[in-house]
Each structure stands twice: as structure tokens, then as C-alpha cells.
């Protein structure tokens with residue numbers, strides 16, 4: 001019966017699966033995956049239950065086979081038992097018959113005295129034999145009864161096993177019924193799910209249809225808008241087409257226009273280059289004229305100020321000069337002319353005329369200002385010489401070198417020289433070298449040379465320029481004031 005129900009359920013399930021496939025195909029766009037997952041889960045459960053049912057069926061058929069075998073064996077044993085019992089009954093019957101016969105014989109013989117005694121004896125002898133046979137028969141009977149008892153025991157065990165098997169079979173049947181009810185429930189759930197899915201599908205289709213209608217409406221509206229736009233765009237399109245045609249013409253004519261523009265540009269560039277060249281020529285001409293003018297100005301300056309200029313500087317009185325009237329300054333200045341210096345000598349006033357006289361109040365900068373034009377002349381290519389002379393303690397070193405806080409002519413001249421060279425560096429290249437020589441007691445010595453004690457000569461330049469030069473005088477190329485100070489101050493003054 002269960003097999004038939006299972007078959008029926010299988011057919012139902014197959015039809016459900018077919019219907020499910022169909023629904024899946026129809027419901028491909030269905031977004032709700034929960035039902036599909038539930039369905040898959042139920043199908044999985046169904047397959048599992050079917051597997052369990054198949055297993056239970058297998059086990060049941062095995063048990064049925066076992067019961068059948070045991071029943072057969074039981075029937076065999078019962079048959080054998082019956083045979084034994086029949087045999088035993090027959091034997092008993094036979095022995096009791098003989099016993100009865102013997103007793104009857106004994107009774108009849110007891111009635112016949114003499115002869116009978118012998119007979120009795122015989123009978124007694126026979127009776128003992130019979131008794132022995134009876135005993136044997138009884139012992140055999142006992143043995144058969146034991147066998148029967150054993151067979152009954154076996155039968156009882158087999159019956160117990162049969163009961164156990166029947167119990168297991170009943171349990172399995174109950175399990176099968178349970179599985180079948182679960183199967184039925186799963187089938188019901190599946191049907192319900194399918195119904196839900198069908199409902200969802202219909203609902204989704206309706207919604208999609210409604211949405212499609214709305215979208216269709218919107219598309220229609222857009223289409224109407226696009227049509228209107230198209231109508232308004234047509235004139236613009238015509239204008240664009242015209243523009244495009246004119247552009248096409250322009251593009252076609254572009255190489256010619258480009259060539260023409262290039263020719264014009266080349267001509268303009270050539271003209272500009274020509275103009276720049278002529279401007280350069282003009283500038284060069286002006287520069288040369290400027291140089292000549294500068295040279296003329298310098299010559300004029302030299303002529304006006306004199307090729308050799310002499311300045312006097314009167315230093316202030318220091319504590320080293322002592323105190324009192326002896327320490328007073330013996331020079332006086334002319335209030336109207338800064339080139340006159342008066343000196344009292346043996347009670348008489350002697351006056352000197354110099355290019356300029358600096359009072360004790362004159363600063364280092366005041367003195368340098370008077371000579372700084374010579375640095376520009378030096379850069380322009382003139383030979384320049386600034387030197388100080390005077391008696392010991394007159395202030396030569398102070399004026400020329402000064403102090404680190406208040407530098408003199410040398411340091412200020414070098415600062416100006418390098419700053420001017422730096423300023424002109426983009427247009428001119430200058431090389432500055434340093435040599436230091438000492439003339440003492442008619443002897444010339446190279447103070448930067450390796451042998452400062454070696455005496456050198458002064459010679460005329462062989463180029464006929466009339467310039468003097470010292471062969472072998474050491475020269476150092478320098479880039480800054482610091483370079484010079486490192487070279488000169490340390491070895492010469494230090």
C-alpha cells in the first residue's frame with residue numbers, strides 16, 4: 001500500500017517539479033529569491049526523505065526475508081517435533097501393549113501352578129527383559145522429551161526473534177508513515193510556495209505592466225518633447241550645416257592661407273631681425289661713442305684734477321701725543337679753501353697747497369669718496385696707484401687699511417671693485433689677479449713668493465709700451481675680497 005502511495009507521491013512530485021520549472025521559466029525576472037530558495041530547500045528535504053524511505057524499505061525487505069527464513073526453519077522444527085512425538089506415541093503404545101500382554105500372560109500363568117512356575121520364571125525372566133526394554137524405551141523417551149524441550153526452547157527463541165523483527169518492522173512502518181506524512185507536508189508546503197510564487201509572479205507582472213504603462217506614457221511625452229525640439233532644432237541644424245560648409249571651405253583654403261601667413265610671418269620676422277640688427281649696430285655705435293666719451297671725460301678729469309693728486313689728512317691728537325701745549329696741533333686750516341694747509345714752523349707760518357686737505361674730523365668714507373672714481377677708471381682699463389706717505393705715526397696704515405670696524409681705502413676699494421665686476425658680469429668678463437711686492441732699501445722682493453728674501457728686477461715691457469714689469473713676480477687669481485684678505489693680510493701683514 002505504501003509503495004503505491006510512494007509511487008503516487010513521486011508522480012505528484014514529478015508533476016510539481018515540471019510545474020516548478022515552468023514557473024521558474026516564466027518567473028525569471030522575479031526578484032524575490034526567497035521562494036526559490038525555500039523551494040530548493042524543500043526539494044532537498046524531499047530528496048532526503050525519499051532516500052530515507054528507500055533505506056527503510058530496503059531494511060524492511062531484509063527483515064521480511066529473515067522472518068520468512070526463520071518461519072521456514074520453525075515449520076521444519078515443528079514437523080520434526082511432530083514426527084518425534086508420533087514416533088514416541090507409537091513406541092509407548094507398542095510398549096504398553098506388550099506390557100499388558102505380559103501382565104495378562106503372567107496372570108493366566110499364575111493360575112496354572114506347576115508348569116506355570118516355570119512359565120512364571122520364564123515370564124519373570126522375559127518380564128525383566130521387557131522391563132529392561134521398557135527402561136531403555138523410557139530413557140529414550142526421556143531423551144526425546146529433552147530434545148522436544150530443546151526444540152521448544154529454540155522455537156521460543158525464534159518466536160521471540162520473530163516478535164522482535166515484527167516490532168522493528170512495525171517501528172519501520174511507523175517511521176515510513178512519519179516520513180510519508182513529512183513528505184505530504186513538504187508537498188503541501190511546496191504547493192503553497194508554488195501558489196505564493198504564482199501570486200508573486202502575477203503581482204510582479206501586474207506591477208511591471210503598470211510601470212511599463214507609466215514609462216510608456218513618459219516615453220510618449222518625451223517623444224512629443226523631442227519632436228518639438230526637433231522642429232525647433234531644424235533651423236539651428238540648417239545654420240550648423242551652413243557653418244560646417246563654410247568651415248569646410250576654410251579648411252580647404254587653410255593650407256594656402258597658412259602658406260601666405262607663414263610668408264608674411266617670415267617677412268615680419270626678417271624685418272624684425274633686421275630692425276634688431278640695426279638697433280644693435282646703433283647700440284654698439286652708441287656704446288663705442290660712450291666709451292670714447294668716458295675716456296675723454298677721464299682724460300678731462302685727469303687733466304682738471306691732475307694726473308697725480310695729493311691729499312693731506314690730519315689725524316686727531318691721541319694720548320700717545322702727550323698733554324699740554326706741546327701736544328697741540330701745529331697745523332691749521334684755511335676756512336675758505338679746503339686745499340690750503342698752514343703750518344707753524346720756527347714761529348713762521350708756512351702754507352701748502354694740496355688737492356684736498358682732510359681735517360681730523362674727516363671719516364674713512366669721506367677720504368674714500370675722493371678716490372673711489374679711480375676704481376671705475378681701473379675697471380675701464382687705466383693704471384691706477386693709490387699710496388700713502390708720511391712720518392711714523394702720521395696715520396698711513398689707519399687711512400689705507402683702517403680697522404675691521406672702520407675699514408680704510410684698501411678694503412673699501414676692493415669691495416667696490418668686486419661689486420662693479422659682479423654688476424657687469426652679464427656683459428663683461430674680468431680676471432682679477434693679486435701680486436704684492438716690497439721695495440725696501442733699493443731692493444725689490446716678492447711678498448707672495450715662495451722665497452720672499454729673493455731679490456727681483458724691474459724691467460721695461462718688450463712690447464714697447466713703456467710699461468714696467470717684474471719678471472717672476474707671483475700672481476694669484478682671486479674671486480672675492482675674502483680671497484685677497486686670505487692671501488695678503490695673513491702672510492704680509494700678519
Ligand SMILES: Nc1ncnc2c1ncn2[C@@H]1O[C@H](COP(=O)(O)OP(=O)(O)OP(=O)(O)O)[C@@H](O)[C@H]1O
Nearest residue numbers: 314315316318390391392393394395396397398399
Ligand atoms: N684719522 C685718524 N683718526 C683716529 N686715529 C688715527 C687716525 N690716524 C691715525 N690714527 C691713530 O694714530 C696712530 C698711528 O697711526 P698709524 O699706525 O696709522 O700711523 P703710521 O703712519 O702707519 O705709522 P708707521 O709709519 O709707524 O707705521 C694709530 O694709533 C692710529 O689708530
